[in-house]
Amino acid sequence: DAKTTQPTSMDCAEGRAANLPCNHSTISGNEYVYWYRQIHSQGPQYIIHGLKNNETNEMASLIITEDRKSSTLILPHATLRDTAVYYCIVRDNDYKLSFGAGTTVTVRA
C-alpha cells in the first residue's frame, strides 16, 4: 500500500516559492513525515521532517495539517539547483527507507 501520494511532476519559476503537496491520510500517531530529494545521479538528500508541528530549517519549511493527513514542503526561493525528485515518506521506527515515485520538480529560469 502506498502510504503517501504526491503529484508526479511540477514546474516552478526560479526565485519563486515551490509548494510540494503530499497526502498521507493513513498516517498513525507515531509516524513522522520526512522529505528527501534526489538530484540526478546523486544520493538522496535529507531535507526536513516533522511530527505534528510545522518545521523550518535552512533548506525548507514543512507545513503539516492539524489532522496530519497531508503536508506541504515549501522551498522559499527555488533555484535551478533545486531541480530534483522530491520524496515524501512517513515512518516510525522502520529503518528500511522506501521511496515512492516522488514529485519531479523542474525549476525554470
Added chain:
Amino acid sequence: GAGVSQSPSNKVTEKGKDVELRCDPISGHTALYWYRQRLGQGLEFLIYFQGNSAPDKSGLPSDRFSAERTGESVSTLTIQRTQQEDSAVYLCASSLAFGLAGGGEQETQYFGPGTRLLVL
C-alpha cells in the same frame, strides 16, 4: 560538518571479479545502512549495522554479498564473483542512533553520494 562519504565513486569491473565498496559514516553515528538503487528504481535495503554488529542481513541478495563494520566507523560492502545484475548505485547512510522512540531526529538517515558499480 563532514557528511557520509563513499569510495570509489565509480567502479567498472568484469563479471566474476570481486569488488569492495567503502563507506565512512558521519562521525559519532552509531547506525549505518547499505542500500542499492538500480537505474530508475527505488531504494532496496541491504543491511544495517548497530555499532559493529549487523542484526538484520535480510536484504543481502545472495551469499556473494557480505559487509562488515569496524570500530563503529568505516564499513565495507563486498560483492564476490560479480554478475551483471549487480550493476547499480550502492548507497550508504548513517544515523545518530537506532531503535529509540522511532522516526525522530536521532534516527534520521543521511546518505552518501553512492558508488556506481558497472559489471561488464
